[in-house]
Amino acid sequence: xxxxxxxxxxxxxxxxxxxxxxxxxxxxxxxxxxxxxxxxxxxxxxxxxxxxxxxxxxxxxxxxxxxxxxxxxxxxxxxxxxxxxxxxxxxxxxxxxxxxxxxxxxxxxxxxxxxxxxxxxxxxxxxxxxxxxxxxxxxxxxxxxxxxxxxx
Amino acid sequence: xxxxxxxxxxxxxxxxxxxxxxxxxxxxxxxxxxxxxxxxxxxxxxxxxxxxxxxxxxxxxxxxxxxxxxxxxxxxxxxxxxxxxxxxxxxxxxxxxxxxxxxxxxxxxxxxxxxxxxxxxxxxxxxxxxxxxxxxxxxxxxxxxxxxxxxxxxxxxxxxxxxxxxxxxxxxxxxxxxxxxxxxxxxxxxxxxxxxxxxxxxxxxxxxxxxxxxxxxxxxxxxxxxxxxxxxxxxxxxxxxxxxxxxxxxxxxxxxxxxxxxxxxxxxxxxxxxxxxxxxxxxxxxxxxxxxxxxxxxxxxxxxxxxxxxxxxxxxxxxxxxxxxxxxxxxxxxxxxxxxxxxxxxxxxxxxxxxxxxxxxxxxxxxxxxxxxxxxxxxxxxxxxxxxxxxxxxxxxxxxxxxxxxxxxxxxxxxxxxxxxxxxxxxxxxxxxxxxxxxxxxxxxxxxxxxxxxxxxxxxxxxxxxxxxxxxxxxxxxxxxxxxxxxxxxxxxxxxxxxxxxxxxxxxxxxxxxxxxxxxxxxxxxxxxxxxxxxxxxxxxxxxxxxxxxxxxxxxxxxxxxxxxxxxxxxxxxxxxxxxxxxxxxxxxxxxxxxxxxxxxxxxxxxxxxxxxxxxxxxxxxxxxxxxxxxxxxxxxxxxxxxxxxxxxxxxxxxxxxxxxxxxxxxxxxxxxxxxxxxxxxxxxxxxxxxxxxxxxxxxxxxxxxxxxxxxxxxxxxxxxxxxxxxxxxxxxxxxxxxxxxxxxxxxxxxxxxxxxxxxxxxxxxxxxxxxxxxxxxxxxxxxxxxx
Numbered sequence: 001x002x003x004x005x006x007x008x009x010x011x012x013x014x015x016x017x018x019x020x021x022x023x024x025x026x027x028x029x030x031x032x033x034x035x036x037x038x039x040x041x042x043x044x045x046x047x048x049x050x051x052x053x054x055x056x057x058x059x060x061x062x063x064x065x066x067x068x069x070x071x072x073x074x075x076x077x078x079x080x081x082x083x084x085x086x087x088x089x090x091x092x093x094x095x096x097x098x099x100x101x102x103x104x105x106x107x108x109x110x111x112x113x114x115x116x117x118x119x120x121x122x123x124x125x126x127x128x129x130x131x132x133x134x135x136x137x138x139x140x141x142x143x144x145x146x147x148x149x150x151x152x
Numbered sequence: 153x154x155x156x157x158x159x160x161x162x163x164x165x166x167x168x169x170x171x172x173x174x175x176x177x178x179x180x181x182x183x184x185x186x187x188x189x190x191x192x193x194x195x196x197x198x199x200x201x202x203x204x205x206x207x208x209x210x211x212x213x214x215x216x217x218x219x220x221x222x223x224x225x226x227x228x229x230x231x232x233x234x235x236x237x238x239x240x241x242x243x244x245x246x247x248x249x250x251x252x253x254x255x256x257x258x259x260x261x262x263x264x265x266x267x268x269x270x271x272x273x274x275x276x277x278x279x280x281x282x283x284x285x286x287x288x289x290x291x292x293x294x295x296x297x298x299x300x301x302x303x304x305x306x307x308x309x310x311x312x313x314x315x316x317x318x319x320x321x322x323x324x325x326x327x328x329x330x331x332x333x334x335x336x337x338x339x340x341x342x343x344x345x346x347x348x349x350x351x352x353x354x355x356x357x358x359x360x361x362x363x364x365x366x367x368x369x370x371x372x373x374x375x376x377x378x379x380x381x382x383x384x385x386x387x388x389x390x391x392x393x394x395x396x397x398x399x400x401x402x403x404x405x406x407x408x409x410x411x412x413x414x415x416x417x418x419x420x421x422x423x424x425x426x427x428x429x430x431x432x433x434x435x436x437x438x439x440x441x442x443x444x445x446x447x448x449x450x451x452x453x454x455x456x457x458x459x460x461x462x463x464x465x466x467x468x469x470x471x472x473x474x475x476x477x478x479x480x481x482x483x484x485x486x487x488x489x490x491x492x493x494x495x496x497x498x499x500x501x502x503x504x505x506x507x508x509x510x511x512x513x514x515x516x517x518x519x520x521x522x523x524x525x526x527x528x529x530x531x532x533x534x535x536x537x538x539x540x541x542x543x544x545x546x547x548x549x550x551x552x553x554x555x556x557x558x559x560x561x562x563x564x565x566x567x568x569x570x571x572x573x574x575x576x577x578x579x580x581x582x583x584x585x586x587x588x589x590x591x592x593x594x595x596x597x598x599x600x601x602x603x604x605x606x607x608x609x610x611x612x613x614x615x616x617x618x619x620x621x622x623x624x625x626x627x628x629x630x631x632x633x634x635x636x637x638x639x640x641x642x643x644x645x646x647x648x649x650x651x652x653x654x655x656x657x658x659x660x661x662x663x664x665x666x667x668x669x670x671x672x673x674x675x676x677x678x679x680x681x682x683x684x685x686x687x688x689x690x691x692x693x694x695x696x697x698x699x700x701x702x703x704x705x706x707x708x709x710x711x712x713x714x715x716x717x718x719x720x721x722x723x724x725x726x727x728x729x730x731x732x733x734x735x736x737x738x739x740x741x742x743x744x745x746x747x748x749x750x751x752x753x754x755x756x757x758x759x760x761x762x763x764x765x766x767x768x769x770x771x772x773x774x775x776x777x778x779x780x781x782x783x784x785x786x787x788x789x790x791x792x793x794x795x796x797x798x799x800x801x802x803x804x805x806x807x808x809x810x811x812x813x814x815x816x817x818x819x820x821x822x823x824x825x826x827x828x829x830x831x832x833x834x835x836x837x838x839x840x841x842x843x844x845x846x847x848x849x850x851x852x853x854x855x856x857x858x859x860x861x862x863x864x865x866x867x868x869x870x871x872x873x874x875x876x877x878x879x880x881x882x883x884x885x886x887x888x889x890x891x892x893x894x895x896x897x898x899x900x901x902x903x904x905x906x907x908x909x910x911x912x913x914x915x916x917x918x919x920x921x922x923x924x925x926x927x928x929x930x931x932x933x934x935x936x937x938x939x940x
Contacts, residue, residue, distance in 0.1 A: 031572060032568040032572055032902075036894055041758065082576065082578065131760060134760035135760035136760075137760070138761040141562045142565075145311075149279075150280060151576065152577060
């Protein structure tokens with residue numbers, strides 16, 4: 001039974017994502033939207049970390065440091081220059097996708113276990129993660145042409 | 153001089169009580185007897201009052217309201233009766249100016265236009281047209297915006313075009329799209345003549361739309377007067393007349409509206425048949441608002457639970473309802489979310505699409521609706537959807553260009569983002585027409601830094617040497633209202649023709665002429681090598697625009713200049729509705745079907761875009777969206793260092809940054825200077841007396857204003873946003889020195905209505921020190937010597 005393992009993985013991933021959104025909010029505060037939206041989205045992930053705790057306790061999940069390595073690879077240090085925002089959004093997208101994939105995996109397990117509560121919690125969490133991904137995609141599409149073609 | 157009333161001391165004039173037909177009252181003010189009158193409409197707010205311009209010896213000598221006009225029935229407000237004086241102001245720009253060795257000098261049109269074209273071509277060659285940005289207005293005419301939109305989208309191929317309408321009415325458009333699938337106000341001003349109840353949310357209509365307010369005052373004085381509910385944190389002229397005035401804390405519109413929706417649903421005062429037949433999303437709304445009990449609303453917003461219940465009883469029992477919203481909603485936290493809740497009240501009660509039931513998501517400026525319709529803002533012409541390939545193909549066929557020329561890979565760039573790109577240096581050319589960002593944008597110190605950038609080439613097209621024009625590389629003198637012909641569309645979709653009455657001063661040219669000239673000089677052509685812009689005159693542009701609107705919600709195909717000379721017409725006007733349309737959605741079918749909608753919608757909290765695939769999977773097929781949203785606290789709240797809330801707004805005597813209104817003597821004298829309004833309790837706490845100079849400081853800047861005490865909630869300070877520096881460079885006084893660079897995630901409208909500030913009594917030394925603070929202004933050396 002590895003459900004606990006994945007619950008630990010997703011909780012750590014959400015923590016990494018919360019930290020990364022907060023970090024991007026701080027680094028790109030001069031954009032008209034980044035600070036406020038990234039703060040909000042960081043809050044969503046932080047809320048997931050809290051809400052997951054009962055499941056973590058129940059399945060005796062152990063802290064998984066795999067996501068740590070992922071975010072260290074992605075966000076090594078603050079980036080600057082015209083490309084920085086796009087690259088940071090790009091990495092947020094990858095981190096958020098990691099979380100999203102965890103929900104898919106857990107959801108499958110919940111269905112196999114016919115575990116109603118786990119299933120509905122995962123669906124609920126997944127909805128929020130998808131909203132984060134939708135915003136990231138919208139913003140990336142907007143930034144891409146200007147960044148790649150004109151920015152210095 | 154002849155005037156029918158003194159509109160400065162008596163803003164709304166005598167009552168003509170009514171129910172049903174609103175009586176005619178012709179307001180007139182002329183300084184000499186005109187030798188002829190020219191039909192037009194007023195451009196000093198978004199109401200769109202029909203008027204006639206009195207002309208004598210080639211000069212405007214006054215105006216009178218048009219008695220047969222459906223909007224005003226002859227009435228005019230103080231700005232309309234006085235604002236025309238600006239046309240003959242001695243400081244009109246009459247010749248093009250070019251910056252040479254740091255100084256703006258007179259030049260010929262050919263020199264100025266050649267320079268603009270030469271720089272455009274050089275920048276495009278080196279950086280592509282993504283380095284070209286346009287920032288326009290809510291003041292030009294439809295024909296001018298459409299010409300600009302075509303040359304920008306199909307000539308240059310740049311997505312960077314927006315209007316200052318982003319600052320005033322973007323949320324109106326966003327809320328209409330989010331609820332009904334397309335821009336366009338459902339109701340009509342005639343709804344006010346019979347309605348039982350009126351709800352104003354963040355809309356000080358008595359000051360902002362004085363003639364529309366006269367219509368309401370006349371109802372209040374007549375038989376069967378309507379009940380009036382006003383939601384506004386200040387005790388405004390409007391609030392004084394309210395039967396119920398809810399005064400929420402700044403930034404809490406959503407909890408108040410969610411609380412009202414909750415009470416309506418809880419009491420069963422909803423039209424379930426309408427909800428089932430014509431809407432989607434009601435269950436989510438019901439769930440979302442269920443936690444907003446009157447007690448919880450009271451604790452958060454300061455509006456008492458009893459008042460909430462009283463307002464809900466009225467909204468729940470009324471058989472007809474007119475609602476309006478303006479900047480108190482649009483420029484505040486959760487702007488689109490709050491505006492949509494106003495729509496929701498109408499949808500869940502089925503109060504839409506019939507006489508007496510209207511929603512006015514108000515506009516701030518006279519032609520803001522046209523900026524949105526034509527795509528001179530961050531939209532596509534004719535309310536087309538940039539994500540819908542068929543809509544883009546329609547434009548490509550219409551303009552006879554390759555569809556890939558039209559920048560539709562992502563939504564057009566919004567104003568604040570355009571300025572951000574300029575700040576970062578990826579936009580290198582900015583053409584600013586008929587607007588004054590150096591006073592009207594948030595966080596002015598930052599805007600001035602951008603305007604001063606060496607690598608940003610700035611063209612300013614205006615009638616006056618505004619605070620913004622002083623930073624330009626080229627200044628083009630523009631003809632204004634009364635000196636050119638064109639159409640404008642007001643809040644209730646009424647199109648007016650405004651006609652040329654006099655010649656523009658000196659060498660000034662109409663904006664249309666300037667844009668056409670630029671397009672010809674840039675040699676923009678269609679696929680077959682013919683000129684892209686196929687018109688030279690306003691009427692020619694109007695004919696092209698009509699074709700662009702064919703089959704779209706804003707259908708103009710049934711209109712003509714000749715028809716418009718007989719009076720205003722409400723779109724859609726086509727073969728089916730030759731006399732126009734007073735109410736949209738009479739059949740409960742909205743513009744939400746996937747092939748029709750103007751946008752696929754956005755996440756209300758993040759602004760994340762719904763994809764075409766997602767939208768089509770749940771195609772609402774004509775049902776309206778009921779969208780639920782929970783409260784979110786503002787991002788900047790008062791704290792120990794900045795303990796007060798700042799809110800900004802407008803005065804009855806001025807329009808925008810006073811470019812025209814301060815050049816009318818009576819309007820200027822009625823409100824000559826800025827001020828800061830504070831509560832009596834705060835005045836006592838800080839030892840401030842009426843008229844004392846106060847320094848107001850935020851994290852972004854500071855201003856010094858004389859104090860005005862009373863009629864405002866404790867803890868809140870108010871500064872009108874109109875005042876800049878052109879006529880008084882000696883004191884830092886523009887409210888936007890203090891405001892935030894932050895926007896609503898859906899409408900991208902900046903948040904002007906809240907910021908944390910601190911205040912203290914100012915000394916003379918503070919005042920002197922602050923002169924230097926107005927970066928870019930050098931009062932000691934005169935006006936035109938600004939170095940870049």
